[in-house]
Structure formats: C-alpha cells, structure tokens
Amino acid sequence: MAEAELTEVFDAAFLRRLENLHLQVRKVLSGSLRAERRSRKTGSSLEFADYRNYAPGDDLRRVDWSIYARIDRLMTKLYEEEEDLEVAILLDASTSMRWQADSQKWTLARELAASLSYLGLTGLDRVGLWVFDSTLRAESGIFRGRSDFHSVIRFLRNYRPDARTATDMGESLTRFARMKRRPGLAIVLTDCLDPAGFERGFSAILGRHFALHVIQLMDPAETTLGETGDLRLRDSETGEEIAVTASPALLRAYAAEVERFRDGVKTWCQRAGAGYSFIDTRQTFEDVVLRLFRRDGLLR
Amino acid sequence: MNFLFPAAFFLAVLIPAIIALYLQRPRQRLHEVPSLMLWQRVLEREPRKRFLGRLRRWLSLLLQLLIFLLLLLALARPDFFRPQGQRSTVIVLDLRARMQAGNTFFDAIAAARQASAGAGADEQIAILGAAGTPRIISPFSSDPIQLRQSLASLTPSDGGGSLDETLGLARDLLAGRPGATRLLVITDRPLPENSATPAGSAANAPATQVILTGSPLDNAAILELAQAPLPASPQSAEVFVKVANFAAAPRDIEWELRLDGRTIDLQSQKLAPGEQRDFSSIVPAESLQSLTGFLEARLTSGDKFPVDDTARTWLPVQRRTPVLLISAGNPYLEGALKADPSIALEILTPDAWRASLAASFRVVVFDDWLPADLTLANLPASGVLFFGKVPGATGQPLPVADLTADPRSPLLWNVDFTTTRFANATPLPPAPAGWRITPAVTSASGPLVLALESPEGRRVVATAFPVAGSNFPLKAAFPLFISNTVHWLAAGPAALPNLRAGQVYLPAEGESIATTPGEKHDTWSTTPTLLDRVGFYERTDAHSSSWLSVNTADAAESDLRAATGSGGLLLSAARFAGFQLWQWLALAAATLILLEWWLHHRRMTE
Numbered sequence: 001m002a003e004a005e006l007t008e009v010f011d012a013a014f015l016r017r018l019e020n021l022h023l024q025v026r027k028v029l030s031g032s033l034r035a036e037r038r039s040r041k042t043g044s045s046l047e048f049a050d051y052r053n054y055a056p057g058d059d060l061r062r063v064d065w066s067i068y069a070r071i072d073r074l075m076t077k078l079y080e081e082e083e084d085l086e087v088a089i090l091l092d093a094s095t096s097m098r099w100q101a102d103s104q105k106w107t108l109a110r111e112l113a114a115s116l117s118y119l120g121l122t123g124l125d126r127v128g129l130w131v132f133d134s135t136l137r138a139e140s141g142i143f144r145g146r147s148d149f150h151s152v153i154r155f156l157r158n159y160r161p162d163a164r165t166a167t168d169m170g171e172s173l174t175r176f177a178r179m180k181r182r183p184g185l186a187i188v189l190t191d192c193l194d195p196a197g198f199e200r201g202f203s204a205i206l207g208r209h210f211a212l213h214v215i216q217l218m219d220p221a222e223t224t225l226g227e228t229g230d231l232r233l234r235d236s237e238t239g240e241e242i243a244v245t246a247s248p249a250l251l252r253a254y255a256a257e258v259e260r261f262r263d264g265v266k267t268w269c270q271r272a273g274a275g276y277s278f279i280d281t282r283q284t285f286e287d288v289v290l291r292l293f294r295r296d297g298l299l300r
Numbered sequence: 301m302n303f304l305f306p307a308a309f310f311l312a313v314l315i316p317a318i319i320a321l322y323l324q325r326p327r328q329r330l331h332e333v334p335s336l337m338l339w340q341r342v343l344e345r346e347p348r349k350r351f352l353g354r355l356r357r358w359l360s361l362l363l364q365l366l367i368f369l370l371l372l373l374a375l376a377r378p379d380f381f382r383p384q385g386q387r388s389t390v391i392v393l394d395l396r397a398r399m400q401a402g403n404t405f406f407d408a409i410a411a412a413r414q415a416s417a418g419a420g421a422d423e424q425i426a427i428l429g430a431a432g433t434p435r436i437i438s439p440f441s442s443d444p445i446q447l448r449q450s451l452a453s454l455t456p457s458d459g460g461g462s463l464d465e466t467l468g469l470a471r472d473l474l475a476g477r478p479g480a481t482r483l484l485v486i487t488d489r490p491l492p493e494n495s496a497t498p499a500g501s502a503a504n505a506p507a508t509q510v511i512l513t514g515s516p517l518d519n520a521a522i523l524e525l526a527q528a529p530l531p532a533s534p535q536s537a538e539v540f541v542k543v544a545n546f547a548a549a550p551r552d553i554e555w556e557l558r559l560d561g562r563t564i565d566l567q568s569q570k571l572a573p574g575e576q577r578d579f580s581s582i583v584p585a586e587s588l589q590s591l592t593g594f595l596e597a598r599l600t601s602g603d604k605f606p607v608d609d610t611a612r613t614w615l616p617v618q619r620r621t622p623v624l625l626i627s628a629g630n631p632y633l634e635g636a637l638k639a640d641p642s643i644a645l646e647i648l649t650p651d652a653w654r655a656s657l658a659a660s661f662r663v664v665v666f667d668d669w670l671p672a673d674l675t676l677a678n679l680p681a682s683g684v685l686f687f688g689k690v691p692g693a694t695g696q697p698l699p700v701a702d703l704t705a706d707p708r709s710p711l712l713w714n715v716d717f718t719t720t721r722f723a724n725a726t727p728l729p730p731a732p733a734g735w736r737i738t739p740a741v742t743s744a745s746g747p748l749v750l751a752l753e754s755p756e757g758r759r760v761v762a763t764a765f766p767v768a769g770s771n772f773p774l775k776a777a778f779p780l781f782i783s784n785t786v787h788w789l790a791a792g793p794a795a796l797p798n799l800r801a802g803q804v805y806l807p808a809e810g811e812s813i814a815t816t817p818g819e820k821h822d823t824w825s826t827t828p829t830l831l832d833r834v835g836f837y838e839r840t841d842a843h844s845s846s847w848l849s850v851n852t853a854d855a856a857e858s859d860l861r862a863a864t865g866s867g868g869l870l871l872s873a874a875r876f877a878g879f880q881l882w883q884w885l886a887l888a889a890a891t892l893i894l895l896e897w898w899l900h901h902r903r904m905t906e
Binding site: 095096097099100167191193194195219222225227229230231232233234235236237238240241242243244250253254257258261 | 328329330331332333334335336337338339340341342343345
C-alpha cells in the first residue's frame with residue numbers, strides 16, 4: 001500500500017477529531033520524560049498527590065502553611081510527576097492476517113496502528129512499532145512528537161512481510177517483553193490464530209507490568225467458506241491441507257467454533273486485566289477508532 | 301413375474317459407464333483458509349460427521365445406480381399380475397353421441413389407453429368403436445404405442461344407435477383367438493342384459509368387463525324438426541319442433557327458429573322432467589323467396605351436451621317461376637297468372653311462338669292453341685299446361701255432367717268445382733305408354749283435368765275445356781287452380797327427408813353427396829356414405845342441387861340421466877390407483893432423481 005493510500009484516511013477533519021482523544025491506560029505507569037500522563041512518581045505537576053514531613057532543602061513554596069497553622073507542623077505537599085509513556089504497538093504480520101488479496105485485515109491493522117501511533121504522538125508519549133509473525137521481525141525505534149507521524153507512516157509503508165510466515169505469538173511477544181525494562185502500554189493487533197496459543201505471549205507482556213490491549217481482527221470470509229461440497233482446505237501459513245465435506249451442518253459448527261474462539265480470547269483478556277477489542281473488518285475505520293475503542297476503554 | 305420388454309436389460313451394459321463417469325467427477329476443490337487451527341478443532345470434535353462425509357460421497361453413486369436400475373426395470377415393464385399364456389382382448393369403445401357429454405369421452409379415452417397399455421408379447425388387443433355401426437379403430441396388436449396412437453384422434457359420433465352389432469363383431473373376433481379372451485366395454489351406462497350375456501352364448505364366451513365413465517347430467521334437447529307446405533298457402537312452410545327436458549326438475553326451455561342465420565321465431569315453455577312437447581311455427585312464403593332455406597331450431601340455453609341443442613332442416617328454395625303464356629289474348633288467364641307473386645309471366649301471341657323459346661321457362665301455357673308440330677312425344681322440357689286444345693285430341697266436344705274432383709290432387713288445393721258449369725268438353729287423348737295419369741276432375745263423359753307425368757319426370761296438365769268455355773274464370777277457385785297447377789308443373793326440388801347422424805346415405809345413380817357438412821366441402825361421394833356429423837350436406841345430380849339435413853334426433857342419446865359412471869374425479873383416482881408397475885417404477889426413479897438433486901444442491905452428496 002502506498003503511503004498516500006495509508007494516509008488518505010487521515011484527512012484533516014479526522015485528525016482534528018483524533019486530537020480530542022487520548023490513549024487511556026488502566027494502570028498508572030512511569031516514564032522518563034515529562035508528558036501529559038500521570039506516573040507513580042511525585043513531581044512538579046499541578047496534580048496533588050500527598051503530604052510528607054518537611055525536610056531541610058525542600059522548596060519552601062511547597063510547604064502547606066495552612067496545615068502548619070492548624071497543627072503546628074511543617075508539611076510539604078507532594079505533586080504527581082507527569083511523565084511520558086511508552087506506547088508499544090505490536091502488529092501481527094503473519095500470513096493469516098493477509099491470506100487473501102482482498103482481505104481487509106492487514107490493511108485495517110496498519111491503519112489502526114498508524115492511528116494509535118498518532119494518538120500517542122499527540123499525547124507526547126513515546127511510540128514504538130513492532131512487527132511480528134513467527135518472531136519479532138521489525139522494530140521502528142522510538143518516535144516522539146507529532147512531527148514523527150510521517151516516520152510512522154513510512155515504517156508501515158516500507159515493511160514488506162514474507163510471503164508465507166506462520167504465527168508464533170509466544171516467541172514473538174516474549175522476546176518483546178524481555179527487551180523492555182520499563183513498562184508501558186502494549187497494543188497488540190492480531191487475529192490470535194496461533195496454533196500454539198496466544199496466552200504465553202500476552203502473559204509475558206503482562207508479566208513485565210505492561211498495560212495490554214488486544215485488538216483482534218477477523219474477516220467475515222473466515223467464518224464461512226462461501227462454498228460447500230468436497231473441499232481441500234489449505235492453511236495459508238503452513239500450507240498444510242485437510243479434506244472436508246463442507247455440509248451446511250459442518251459450516252454451522254465451524255461458525256460456532258469461531259465464535260467460541262473469540263469469546264475465549266475476550267474472556268482470557270478480561271481475567272488477565274487486559275483490554276480487548278474485536279474488530280470485524282466490515283466495520284469502517286472511523287467507526288472503530290471513534291466509537292469502538294472508546295467503548296472498550298482504549299481511548300477516552 | 302413377467303417382463304413385457306426384457307430386451308431392456310441389455311441396457312445394463314451402461315452401468316460401468318455410470319461408475320466411470322462418477323469416478324471422473326470433479327475432484328475436491330482447493331480452498332485456502334487463514335488457518336486450519338479452528339477447522340481441526342471442529343473436526344476433532346465431530347468425528348462422526350467426518351465419517352458421514354465420506355459416506356455421502358458414495359451415497360451419490362448408490363443413488364445414481366438405483367435410479368438407473370429403476371429406469372431399467374420400468375423399461376422392461378414387469379408385470380406381476382398378468383396371467384401366464386396368450387391372451388386376446390377386444391376393447392369396445394362407445395362412440396355414440398352421448399359420450400360427448402361433459403368429460404365422459406375424455407375419461408373413456410383415458411380408460412382405453414390404460415387398458416391398451418397392457419398389450420405385450422403375450423397379449424393382443426384390438427379396439428372397436430361403436431356408434432350404430434361398428435368401426436375398427438385398431439386391429440389386434442401387441443404394440444401399446446400403436447394402440448395409443450389409434451386412440452389419439454378419435455372423436456365420438458353425433459349419432460346414436462345400439463352397441464349390439466359391435467359387441468357381436470367383437471365376440472366373433474374373439475371366438476377364433478387362441479388362449480384366454482376378454483371383452484372390455486367402455487361406455488356410460490350398464491349394458492342391457494341381453495347385450496352383456498347374449499342368449500345362447502357359448503361356454504367359451506369371452507369374459508366381459510364394463511368400464512363406466514361419465515355421470516348423470518341434466519339435458520334439454522330438440523328431438524325433431526320437420527316442415528311441410530302450409531295447406532292454406534302451399535308456398536309457405538309450417539315447421540314442427542319437438543323439444544324435450546331430460547332433467548330431474550321442471551325447466552323453462554327457450555328455443556329459437558333461425559332461417560339462414562336470422563331469427564324468425566322465439567318460443568319458451570316450462571317442461572316437466574322427461575316431458576317432450578311439440579311446437580309449430582310458420583315460415584311465410586315471402587321469407588323463402590330470397591333465401592337459401594337453411595332452417596335451424598336451437599335452444600338458447602347451453603348445456604354440457606350441445607350436439608342435440610340444434611336441429612336443422614332444409615326448405616326448398618322457392619324462387620319466382622318463369623311462365624310463358626301463348627295466347628291470342630285471355631284476360632282471365634293473364635289475370636290469374638299475374639295474381640300469383642311467385643310467377644314471372646311472359647306472354648306471346650301464337651304467331652311469335654318458336655319451340656326454342658320454351659327452354660327459358662319452367663312452365664309453358666298453351667291457351668286454346670297448339671303449334672302444328674307439337675305432340676306429346678316432343679313436348680318442351682318444361683312443364684306444359686294445355687287449355688282447350690291438347691295434342692292428339694281428335695274427338696268432338698261433349699256435354700259435361702256429373703263432375704267429380706279428387707281432393708288429394710295437388711292441383712285442387714282449396715279449389716271447389718261444385719258450382720262450375722262447362723259448355724262442353726273435348727275428350728282428352730290417351731297418354732303415351734308408361735306415363736302416370738292422375739285425373740283431377742272427371743265428368744260422366746271423361747276426364748276434364750288430367751295430371752300426366754312421364755317416366756323422366758316431365759309433367760303435363762291437360763284440360764278438356766277452354767278458359768272461355770265455362771264460368772270457371774269467374775270463380776275465386778280459378779286463380780288458385782292456376783297457381784296450384786303452375787307450381788306442380790314447375791316441380792322444384794323436393795324437400796329431402798331429415799336423416800339421423802350415424803346413418804348411411806345411398807346416393808342414387810348420377811347423384812353425389814358431400815362427405816362433410818357445411819357450405820365448404822371438397823370431397824364428394826357417389827357411394828354409400830356414413831353421415832356421422834350433424835349439419836347440412838349438399839347433394840347434386842344432373843338437374844338439381846339440394847341439401848340434406850342430419851341431426852342427432854335421438855331421445856336415447858339425449859337422456860343423460862341414465863349415465864352411471866363414477867365421474868371424472870373417481871375415475872382419475874381409479875386411474876392413479878391402477879398405475880402399471882412400470883409407471884410406479886418410473887415414478888420412484890423420478891422421485892430419487894429429485895432427492896439426489898436436492899441432496900446435491902444441499903451439498904450432502906457430491
């Protein structure tokens with residue numbers, strides 16, 4: 001997809017609406033630079049955090065003189081330190097995300113990654129993008145400030161996935177988690193179709209005290225075959241084939257299995273304290289960003 | 301179990317071809333999915349469905365082979381119930397007019413088709429039609445297709461009659477056949493006792509089975525239509541119509557009389573159930589002078605048996621009769637001839653007479669004058685009236701006394717001679733040998749008025765008195781006598797008797813008759829011709845043309861209350877229940893084809 005195509009959804013009006021949104025983190029995390037996000041540290045922002053006894057060297061401007069008048073003790077007011085946050089956007093680029101030429105999963109995932117990056121950049125957070133399939137494939141580096149948005153777009157545009165790659169979320173996301181020394185917000189855009197399971201990878205991220213939000217994308221064409229009869233089904237990632245007689249009953253059973261799988265991912269995320277959004281690629285990009293993410297607590 | 305067409309089993313060689321075609325069916329189609337992960341979970345969860353899925357592939361082949369085998373059996377036409385050995389069947393199909401009522405004939409044909417379908421190698425079937433006279437519709441055949449084709453264009457007659465002659469023929473045909481014999485009669489009511497089991501029937505008489513079709517119906521009919529000259533006005537016609545109500549309840553019946561398609565009378569009467577009543581009407585002479593004479597009586601209300609709703613007869617065309625009067629001047633005779641509007645009179649004086657002139661006239665009147673060379677042997681072809689002088693009369697005039705008039709003579713309708721006085725009369729000469737002589741008026745001295753007819757049909761009237769030799773011209777009877785005489789001499793085509801449909805017409809020598817009714821016909825017959833359809837048939841001979849009317853005119857055909865068939869619905873049910881085994885097999889094959897089609901489109905088979 002050309003850069004122009006990727007950015008054409010970000011017209012001026014849409015970006016103005018995005019600027020009214022902010023990434024929401026369920027956990028209170030700490031960063032290294034001043035930004036618009038509260039941290040566990042106390043600091044110089046206007047947000048009152050606590051009191052402590054005065055110690056020599058404290059800034060006298062922070063002594064609460066009204067307390068001193070009432071209890072005759074010097075107390076120093078503590079303020080929350082507003083720090084920046086690292087927003088890590090992990091994009092699944094396995095073949096299942098782009099299994100058909102006209103599949104919208106890959107396109108929508110990249111648009112969402114760009115959009116979430118923009119929100120992070122406008123919130124003065126540090127934004128990084130990682131692409132994974134069977135392992136971590138690419139890392140964009142850290143971007144900061146709105147002016148880096150074009151770098152985000154360029155990264156997404158220039159990434160060329162391999163023709164056929166399997167998914168190994170456990171390996172990929174564990175590697176990501178090990179690289180991170182400070183927690184942040186991790187947003188994973190994936191279809192979760194990993195035969196080995198998604199749980200290990202997500203647990204690794206959560207184990208590093210990241211706030212995790214899983215965005216699961218599925219295409220309607222995945223829930224139905226669109227044809228019946230004797231078929232050979234080929235796995236887009238591994239090339240493995242199985243023979244099935246696709247009767248209406250079997251198709252119904254498969255659709256129920258897809259639904260069960262979705263519910264399984266959602267339930268796991270809820271229990272683990274992670275955010276979860278399910279996106280049907282028939283939904284419009286604007287609808288996902290402006291309505292769905294707010295509903296699911298990713299944006300405010 | 302017998303097979304009527306065992307050669308069909310040779311088609312079993314196609315079974316390997318079916319299997320080969322099945323094995324050549326399109327292989328599994330490749331379909332790429334994002335991941336097999338969820339599919340494998342489904343298949344692991346439902347191994348039973350995987351087994352059924354494999355079974356379904358073979359189910360398709362099994363169904364196709366079963367369909368083929370059923371069709372093969374149907375073609376072989378198995379018959380569990382047919383007795384062993386040779387059989388002969390004659391189907392007598394009632395073709396009388398009554399079978400036209402409602403769906404009776406349709407059901408009868410269906411029953412005949414069903415019965416003829418049983419023809420095969422061991423059963424020969426013949427079909428006879430019965431409509432007064434027997435008709436061979438199909439000779440003995442074992443080919444059901446030929447038998448069905450012979451029934452295809454069959455229509456019932458418009459006439460009635462008895463089945464006895466046809467039943468007799470059928471029994472004669474079966475008497476010489478080997479093996480079991482069967483007589484199957486398809487009609488609308490039970491056979492009379494003597495028809496079903498004729499007296500003196502042999503012990504090996506065929507088993508007789510009657511299939512009844514149709515159902516009782518109410519019907520109104522015109523049973524007769526006749527016409528005759530009106531005595532008071534012979535040029536007018538009096539029409540008689542017999543109307544019948546064959547219904548279970550009293551009924552208002554209206555009928556109209558139509559002449560050449562124009563309604564000239566309309567009458568209505570309430571008739572009791574089963575009542576037959578006569579009506580009459582007059583067709584005035586004026587109506588007949590410019591028309592062709594096609595007279596029809598027609599019921600205005602239709603019913604399910606229309607063939608008897610109309611009766612027809614033909615009135616002889618009465619055009620103006622050209623008459624030539626040879627007279628030196630006779631105001632009485634001229635006046636009497638001019639008084640009749642149906643006479644076109646031309647007058648010549650004796651000196652202008654030439655024999656060739658007579659050819660243009662239907663009647664020549666010689667008024668007390670004779671051409672010198674005229675004899676009874678060389679008379680003109682037209683009718684001739686001699687007044688006063690008659691060829692060959694040589695006697696002296698004699699006094700007239702003791703008149704006697706023949707009231708049956710056509711010359712004397714409404715003519716009274718009792719007050720007529722004659723001065724004298726010349727004895728009339730003897731007629732040539734072979735002529736028919738009818739004295740109309742005689743006196744003590746001999747005949748005064750003679751009507752003569754030659755063997756060739758030439759007519760002559762001779763009077764022994766001149767017009768001026770009596771007071772007859774002064775009487776009112778004189779113009780009547782002149783008119784009667786001229787019309788008898790003109791002797792136009794006589795009205796032919798009406799015939800009933802189904803009768804055979806025997807044309808006379810030199811006569812021919814159209815083989816189809818109506819004014820448009822292409823074929824003529826000079827041999828005995830079956831007149832099976834109602835209508836007007838034209839007949840011609842060397843001298844004239846006239847029309848013969850044919851009507852159903854049979855109360856036995858019109859009275860449909862006696863039909864005892866079960867009606868179309870029950871017959872249809874019986875036909876359904878009476879399916880041949882091969883038809884059931886074909887039906888089962890068709891059902892399996894539908895089932896296979898349904899399963900295939902639901903992807904349950906491949």
